[in-house]
Amino acid sequence: MPLPTSDHVKKSLTVIAESILKTTDKVTWWGGERVGESFLFDIEQEVAVNSTLKQLKRVVTDLQQTVDQHLFHFRFYDFLWRDDMYGTYYDFISNDPGTMTIKREVERLLHIENKIKDVPDILPVGPICLETRPIRDALYGFAVQWKSQYAQVLHEEAKRKLDNALLYRANVQSRLQADVTTLDQLNSTLTLLEEVRDMENKIDGIYLPIETIYDNLSYKLRLPRTEVHEVEALRDSWQMVLDLAEECRVRLLREKRGAFEQELDKQVKLFVVEVIQFRNSFDSQGPAVPGVQPAEAVARLHEFQEIFKLYIQRGKLWILCFKAVWNYLQAVPRTGQNRRDNFWLLISLVFLKHFLELDLLGLLYGLFQKFIAFDGQFRDRLWADADLSKSNSEVETYWEECQNLPSKLKDWDAFNEMKNSIKFYLDVFPILHKLASKEIRNRHWLQVMSVTGSSFQLEANVFKLCHILDAGLIEHQVEIEEICHCASKELELEVKLRITEEEWTEQVLMFVNYKNRGPIFLEKDYSEHLLEQLENAQAILANMLTSKYVGPLREEAAGWAEKLRGVSEVLEQWLEVQDLWQYLEAVFSIPRTAKELPQEAKRFSRLDRSWTKIMKRAYDTRNVLQCTYGGEIPKGVVLRHIYDELEICFKSLMGYLDKKRQAFPRFYFLSDPVLLAVLSRPLDLESVRPHLR
Missing domain, CATH: 1.10.287 (Helix Hairpins)
Structure with a gap:
């Protein structure tokens, strides 16, 4: 109900x-x-x-208020059924909380579980009784699930430690029970006995945490019965291992000791003979044999090092066997002690001698291998891709390592060969740096080929460092440095030539308006400044042509010198024609003069149209070179023709000027050009006054 x-x-x-x-x-x-x-x-x-x-x-x-208070106490446990248990658990575990934090969380959940369990079946409220069993049992089930979820982590950790302990114990038992027939097995078993003896002091530190964890897992977890029995039997089982170890030790000491001593003595003698043979083979066929090439020496060294590693392993085995047999088994006769000391000393001396020489050779040929690898890579690199500064630093590092090698190595042929190879790079890098400078052109490489008697292609995709290194740069260092010096001087001249070329390729003329006729008049001050610049440029080119380093640039420099000389002559002539045209234009622009000299006025009018056309065309072009140099009809020829025609007009004005002198005698003191200038500006008193004082 x-x-x-x-x-x-x-x-x-x-x-x-x-x-x-x-x-x-x-x-x-x-x-x-x-x-x-x-x-x-x-x-x-x-x-x-x-x-x-x-x-x-x-x-x-x-x-109802009292009932609500009772219900409110149950709301403390809402998280048990409302929250996502698995999501909360994985968020908690993902932060790697550690065993102690997990343990505290389990204890908290266990405390909640116990509090729920202690809730009474009935809660009286006045005449009413509240039945708590349904909600209490449900919350208790949820609390058990939460606690078990977190406690499972502790259980897994404890199980892992328990499994490791059981696995180690089983492994030790298996090895102690195995039959010992060889020296390797003897060494392994005796080492194991030493390990078991040492474990006696450590076993409590291994087993106690496991026992403590399982003891703390009394959180009402259902643990497998087998695990509980294994934990309870840990100590007794380990005591069985100790008893088994003692039985094994006694068996080896009493039953097989003599046989193993004889076998060890025999094996050590054979080993010493093999080591001596290995030493003789090393002396006669090893990497230190005179005349062996570096690559072959490196291969031999590697081969002998691999063999030597095997001898090292075997030697360690014999030494360990000696130590185990005579130190662990005890009670060795004195003669056996002496024999052991002799064998041990002999093995140590032989191995020490081999090890020292192989170690020295390893240092030498290890460096040699690195240098050989560098040499191969460097030689195969394209000249265009070479990083000389980085490679130079690398070679300097090799040189420093070479200098720091033990002095005993410095008498060996391999050391001297490596030293000379590194020294070659140290000597050749300064030359390579000079040849890598920007002033070196193909013509200089051709000169290098001529000096060294070598030949190689200069295309960027085939020109490699090996072609240069094999050309004998050091033997012809003086000649190559002279080529580089000439290249530097040639570059200086080329820079000057390019500056001149750029300046006069972009240079322009400047025009001004003349009266109301437009820009048909060269700006005189600017044009005279251009003439000064032309004079300076010609001086630079003339000085360049006298240099002994101008050879490759002589034709180009001479061409520019000729070009600028022509520009200068044309510009000077242009200004002369402009001055004469200006004088005549001023005279013939006066109507009275045109009436008095109709023939001359007609001639000038024709010349004036030609002049205007030339000036407008020049204004459209403006570039100095294009306006003054080249063309189907040289500009100088055109200007000379106009100048000659203007002179004819000027000479025809002589009678006209004589009439003016007769009319005003003071004009006799003025030259013809000055008189023309005065007559061309009759209303400009300021320009006329200086001529009439």
Whole structure:
């Protein structure tokens, strides 16, 4: 039968009270005015009855606060069923909390589990009892799940440690029970016995944490019975291992000691003979044999080092066997002690001699191998891709390592060969740096080939460093340095030539407006400045042509010298023609002069049109070289023709000028050009006054 809820209790009390009142419905008045009427109406109107009914209806409501307080205590455990247990667990574990943090979390959950378990079955609330078993059992189940989820981590850690301990114990037992027939097995078994003896002091530190963890897993977890039994039997099982180790030691000491001593003595003697043979082979066929090429020496060294490693391993085995047999088994006769010392000393001396020489050779040929690898890579590199500074630093490092090698190596042929090879690079790098400078052109490489008697292609994709290194640069160092010096001087001249070329390729003329006729007049000051610049440029080119380093540039420099000389001549002639044209234009622009000299005026008019056309064309071009140099008809020829025609006009003005002198005698003191200038500006008193003082 389901338990009633608070609303059901409240409703039931109300129904019971109303049922009690309704029992008076059949009771009637026996007399009076209301005889025969029911008492129910009067009872329902009674104040005391109504008050009692209200109290009955309110009794459950008044108890609700106490019920809510009990329910509020259960809400503390809402996370058990509301939160995602697995998501919360994985977030917790992903932060690598550590064993102690996990243990504290498990203890917290166990505390919650116990608190839920201690909740009573019934909670009395006035006349009502709250049944807690359904919610308590549900929360308890959730708490157990949460605790088990976190405690499982501790269990897994404990299980891992337990498995490792059991695996180690099983391995030791298996090895102790194995039959010992060879020296390798003897060495392994004796080493194991030493290990078991040492473990006696360590075993408590291994087993105690395991026992403690399993003891702490008393969080009501269901642990496998086999694990519990294995933990309980750890100490007893280890004692069995100790007993087995003692049995093994006694068996080796009493039953097989003599046989192993004889076998060890035999094997050591054979080993010493093999080492001596190896030494003789090393002396006669090893890397230190005179005349062996470096690459072959490196290969031999590697081969002997690999063989020597095997001897090292075997030698260590014999030494360990000596130590184990005579130190561990005890009670060795004195003669055996002497024999052991002799063998051990012999093995140590032989190995020490071999090791020292192989170690020295390893240092030498290790460096030699690195240098050979560098040499191969450097030679195969394209000249265009070479990083000489980096390679130079690398060679300097090799040289420093070579100088720091032990002095004993410096008498060996391989050392001297390596030293000379590195020294070659140290000597050749300064030459390579000079040849890598920007002033070196193909013509200089051809000169290098001629001097060294070598030949190689200069294309960037085939020109390699090996071609240069094999050309004998050091033997012809003086000649090559002279080629580089000449290249530097040639570059200086080329820079000057390029500056001149750039300057005059971009140089332009400047024009000004003349009266109202437009820009048909060269700016005189600017043009005279251009003439000064031309003079300086010609001086630079002339000085360049006298240099002994101008050879490759002579033709180009001479061409520019000729070109600038022509430009200078044309520009000077241009200014002369302009001056004469200006004088005549001023005279013939006066109407009276044109009337007095009609033929001359007509001639000048024709020349004036030609002049205007030339100046407008030059204004459109402006570039100095294009305006003054080249063309189908040289500019100088055109200007000379115009100048000659203007002179004819000028000479025809002589009679006209004589008339002016006769009219004004002071003009006799003026030259013809000055008089023309005065007559061309009759109204400009400031320009005329200096000529009339």
